[in-house]
Amino acid sequence: MTNADFILTADNITKSFGGVHALKGASIGMRRGEITALIGDNGAGKSTLVRCLSGIHRPDTGTITLDGEDVTFETPNLARQHGIETVHQNLALVEELAVWQNFFLGRELTKGAGPFRTLDRKKMKSTANDLLNNLSVNAPAVTSKVRRLSGGQRQAVAIARAAGWGSKIVIMDEPTAALGVQETARVENVINTLRDSGVAVLLISHNFEQVMRLSDHIWVMRAGLAVAERRSSETSGDELVALITGAKAA
Amino acid sequence: MTKIEAERPPTIVSSVVTQARQISFWAENAAPIGLVALVIVFSILSPSFLTLGNIRAMLVAAAILVVLAIAQAFVITTGGIDLSISATMTVGAIGFGMSWQAGYGFVLSAVIAILSASLIGLVNGLLIAKGKVTDFIATLGTLSVATGLALIVSNGKPIAVSSPELLVLTSGSLGIFGYPIILAAIIGIAAWFVMFRTRFGLHVQAVGGNEESAIANGISATKVRMAVYLIAATLAGIAALLLVARVGAAEPAINTQYLLNSIAAVVLGGVSLTGGKAKIVGPIIGALLLTALTNGLTLLGVSQFYQPLAVGLVVVLAALLTRFQKK
Numbered sequence: 264m265t266n267a268d269f270i271l272t273a274d275n276i277t278k279s280f281g282g283v284h285a286l287k288g289a290s291i292g293m294r295r296g297e298i299t300a301l302i303g304d305n306g307a308g309k310s311t312l313v314r315c316l317s318g319i320h321r322p323d324t325g326t327i328t329l330d331g332e333d334v335t336f337e338t339p340n341l342a343r344q345h346g347i348e349t350v351h352q353n354l355a356l357v358e359e360l361a362v363w364q365n366f367f368l369g370r371e372l373t374k375g376a377g378p379f380r381t382l383d384r385k386k387m388k389s390t391a392n393d394l395l396n397n398l399s400v401n402a403p404a405v406t407s408k409v410r411r412l413s414g415g416q417r418q419a420v421a422i423a424r425a426a427g428w429g430s431k432i433v434i435m436d437e438p439t440a441a442l443g444v445q446e447t448a449r450v451e452n453v454i455n456t457l458r459d460s461g462v463a464v465l466l467i468s469h470n471f472e473q474v475m476r477l478s479d480h481i482w483v484m485r486a487g488l489a490v491a492e493r494r495s496s497e498t499s500g501d502e503l504v505a506l507i508t509g510a511k512a513a
Numbered sequence: 514m515t516k517i518e519a520e521r522p523p524t525i526v527s528s529v530v531t532q533a534r535q536i537s538f539w540a541e542n543a544a545p546i547g548l549v550a551l552v553i554v555f556s557i558l559s560p561s562f563l564t565l566g567n568i569r570a571m572l573v574a575a576a577i578l579v580v581l582a583i584a585q586a587f588v589i590t591t592g593g594i595d596l597s598i599s600a601t602m603t604v605g606a607i608g609f610g611m612s613w614q615a616g617y618g619f620v621l622s623a624v625i626a627i628l629s630a631s632l633i634g635l636v637n638g639l640l641i642a643k644g645k646v647t648d649f650i651a652t653l654g655t656l657s658v659a660t661g662l663a664l665i666v667s668n669g670k671p672i673a674v675s676s677p678e679l680l681v682l683t684s685g686s687l688g689i690f691g692y693p694i695i696l697a698a699i700i701g702i703a704a705w706f707v708m709f710r711t712r713f714g715l716h717v718q719a720v721g722g723n724e725e726s727a728i729a730n731g732i733s734a735t736k737v738r739m740a741v742y743l744i745a746a747t748l749a750g751i752a753a754l755l756l757v758a759r760v761g762a763a764e765p766a767i768n769t770q771y772l773l774n775s776i777a778a779v780v781l782g783g784v785s786l787t788g789g790k791a792k793i794v795g796p797i798i799g800a801l802l803l804t805a806l807t808n809g810l811t812l813l814g815v816s817q818f819y820q821p822l823a824v825g826l827v828v829v830l831a832a833l834l835t836r837f838q839k840k
Contacts, residue, residue, distance in 0.1 A: 339729070339731070340731050343731075351729065353725070353726070354726075355725070355726040355729035356723070356726055357718070357722040357723045357727060358723065358789075359718065359721075359722035359723075360715075360719060364715060364719075368715070368730040369727075369731035369732050370731070371715060373712060380711070382710055
């Protein structure tokens with residue numbers, strides 16, 4: 264997989280925890296401007312693979328290629344610096360803080376110099392507002408506390424934050440798992456908007472209908488390997504189930 | 514926001530919400546309302562309470578507690594607690610006394626006082642942030658260690674200090690505002706600025722609000738925790754100067770009352786002990802309230818024995834009220 268279409272490829276990734284071989288040489292690729300879905304049963308190795316891509320785990324062996332460049336991420340911050348943002352299931356938001364504060368958490372904009380540097384509140388608020396409104400129709404006010412937001416709004420904030428740093432790739436772990444029907448639809452809109460803006464999205468989901476609705480390409484994982492790939496337009500939910508359970512060979 | 518509220522059924526629920534809003538108003542502003550109420554009651558009961566002389570005395574007396582409450586507020590915002598704060602102040606006071614006795618002069622002695630206090634904060638920070646010892650246990654330990662050190666170094670005897678600079682600090686004033694309360698006010702403004710206008714302050718709130726999320730966003734919770742205990746101890750060192758100035762001596766006393774009142778002031782100020790909700794003005798008003806309470810009771814001739822009782826009741830009431838704060 265050295266096609267220039269691929270923004271990210273992971274080749275032969277292995278990762279063990281003690282005696283448990285979570286990844287046994289998994290390989291996947293993500294194309295530019297596409298939503299790539301990663302599906303598989305619990306324990307198939309999806310989370311471990313995603314954690315390798317976002318810098319939480321270091322692969323034991325294997326290579327990750329980003330934009331044609333060999334990369335390894337020692338920390339999540341390094342992965343971020345390379346343009347890979349992850350929206351974790353817990354969203355990593357601080358409920359007591361306002362939306363704009365969460366948006367810039369850890370990367371605050373400041374003005375002034377030296378010990379007199381102060382938060383550039385005005386700029387942070389307007390930037391957060393713009394990014395959020397570009398992505399989401401139901402955007403909350405940036406000055407409201409995250410505690411007061413609905414689940415979908417929180418998800419939108421977390422996604423907009425991830426996308427807001429000129430990221431090339433946004434990884435989403437079960438973005439709608441905890442949401443109702445309406446909120447799910449809103450978040451799916453957000454994800455589509457993100458894809459249309461040129462960001463490559465890696466979507467981890469248990470929801471086949473959602474995967475079929477949203478993704479362009481699907482990777483199926485089983486027992487630590489990526490056992491199959493399909494274009495979403497050329498497969499069906501039944502086939503995916505068969506691939507996941509191993510009833511159908513790749 | 515309006516969307517969410519519109520989705521609520523506008524029946525019994527909304528009327529309860531309106532009522533809760535009213536209670537929450539009282540809960541949010543417990544400290545200022547309590548202070549005003551106390552002032553009204555005491556000025557009715559005692560004609561000398563609202564005299565300029567007494568106001569000036571109260572403000573001077575409140576200065577130490579104000580500084581300690583600000584110090585405690587930083588720690589409590591991260592969800593921690595500093596039980597060693599008054600013992601740290603004692604260490605600072607003894608540090609000043611010993612240096613003064615050794616003839617180091619005011620400035621150097623003051624620097625040594627603040628440094629020796631911040632050393633305790635450094636130990637607290639290392640134990641809690643790096644050693645992952647529970648804040649309660651760690652600072653309980655340093656409370657005892659610091660008290661012991663102060664006793665050992667001073668040989669258990671108070672050190673008389675007759676520094677002209679401290680005399681100016683304790684007796685000088687601008688109008689009714691004595692220098693101690695002015696110093697405390699400057700520290701309060703600086704603390705507010707740091708907490709609400711700098712990256713560091715935002716990180717303090719983030720770590721207190723949700724440590725896991727803060728770390729996931731690249732904030733070092735370890736550094737933030739180290740910093741808040743260091744800040745608290747440094748402020749306790751400054752409070753030590755005010756204490757020595759007020760007493761006229763550096764005493765190896767435990768000063769438990771200051772410890773309890775510093776936590777009480779923060780609770781009165783509406784800060785949740787679970788962390789994440791930062792307030793600076795609230796704890797300052799809380800400190801003023803506790804001082805006014807003690808002062809008023811003394812003026813009324815109430816036995817000193819009743820003062821801890823009164824303080825305790827006020828704090829417990831305030832803690833009950835905070836349950837009704839807006840989430």
